[in-house]
Amino acid sequence: MILLVAPAGLFRDGVAHILGDLADRVEVACADYTTRVFEGAQTADVLVLDGDCMSEALNTVRASRRLSPGLPVLVLLTAVAPNIVEKFLSAGVARHLEKSQSADSLLQALRILISGERYSPSVALDFGKDWGATSSEAQRKSNAVTDTDIHLLTPRQIQVLALAARGESNKSIARELKITEGTVKVHLYAVYRALKVDSRGQASVAAARLQKVRDTQLSRALDGQLSMGRLLAYSIPSHHQSGEVLFHKDDPSDALYYLVRGTVGILEIGINVGPGTILGEIGLFSPDHRRTCTACCKSDCDLLVVSATDAMRLHYQDPEFATYLIHLITRRLESDKSRLRRS
The missing domain is CATH 3.40.50.2300 (Response regulator)
Incomplete structure (x- = not known):
């Protein structure tokens, strides 16, 4: 069975009709994002999502990972933008397909998923590759x-x-x-x-x-320059008011922060940092994965937050990001040594 999740209307009806042509005995069930999508979905062979409803689609992908870990997911997108694709791939989508592709492309992608082929993690960061496209040219x-x-x-x-x-x-x-x-x-x-x-x-x-x-x-x-495209794909925007503590020294290191706007003070070493700064990287690599300093907002701040798991995944998969982190950690350790010599 193919489970198609999309808002009710012409698009969903048209895709459902195309999916019904996959094979004579394939059943297509439709749902929208306002219903309990996975009621009775344990028999589904493939989950197809309208990815333009991005937040709802991502939540559905994550739910499918919990409730039916082996269920392959295909997402349909109007615009195959790198940061959008990466969010879906990181959530667990097996393939994506641009809506401008042909019905044959859709059917071929589904046949591949139903046959058991999965997305290859070794190319998970190959943004430009459209896994749904079938154009040999x-x-x-x-x-x-x-x-x-x-x-x-x-x-x-x-x-x-x-x-x-x-x-x-x-x-x-x-x-x-x-x-x-x-x-x-x-x-x-x-x-x-x-x-x-x-x-x-x-x-x-x-x-x-x-x-x-x-x-x-x-x-x-x-x-010391970081392309934000990759980091954005893993991040969640977060706003903090002046005086809020992002993390205390010795807290578990559970996230990496990128400061978009505002000023953050690193209390133990008495320095302030501004926009474009990454915070919390040393704790990710410390032996006990604990924060080494306290970070407090000196003004209202907008940040991008990346979970420790996603930050480490990106570190292992992306040589550019790994190199940037190594360079950043080395510079900060050298700065700490210089401060100790002066004190």
Whole structure:
């Protein structure tokens, strides 16, 4: 049985009709996000979700992991944006498919899931790859790219590609490289032509195979620069008022924090940090996984919170993030040593 969860209406009815064509004896059950989705769903073979209802869909995926751990999940998306895809993959989605794909693509993706194939964790961070797409031409293009093609790109175009492959938006790339969004688009067009691809997604897949792009990403991490695309996919926004304590010294280290707005004081060492700072990284790697200092908001603060489990998962899966953390921890330990020598 296929369980389709989507708001009632033409889209759900149309998809249900297509799903019914998968095979003569396949049953399709429909539900929306306002019902108890998993009532009687223990016999479902595949769960199909309308991913545009993002928060509801993510909650449903997580519920399916608890109630039916082996149930494969396919999510349908209007826009296959890297940070959105990563959220679904992290929650446990097996495959995703853009709504602009054909009915044949949908049926092929479902046949693969029903046959038992699952999403491969070894490529879990390959944002651009559309697991639902069945275009052999698109796949051939991304597979055909080699380091020879990268010589056709300027250093600036390689920088733009490296950031785009990390999930950064055109606006974010423009801000980071101090250029206009129009210039970013021009560079991306040049990248597509040089790599013989047609989209940002295919360019991201190609970038994962190009050593110069990986070197650029690692170089940025060694310079203390972090591409936020990956971190955003794992994070939850959080607001704290002035005077609130984020964590006390010796508390369990259960999360990593990225400060978006405001000022946070690190009480034991008497320093204040501002926007763009990561907090709580040392406790993740301490032997007893305890906080080494107390962090208190000196003003109203907006933060992104990443659970310790997700932060460690990202550390092991993403060399750029791991390099950034190692660089950050080393700098902070050296600063601590300098303060001790001066005191």
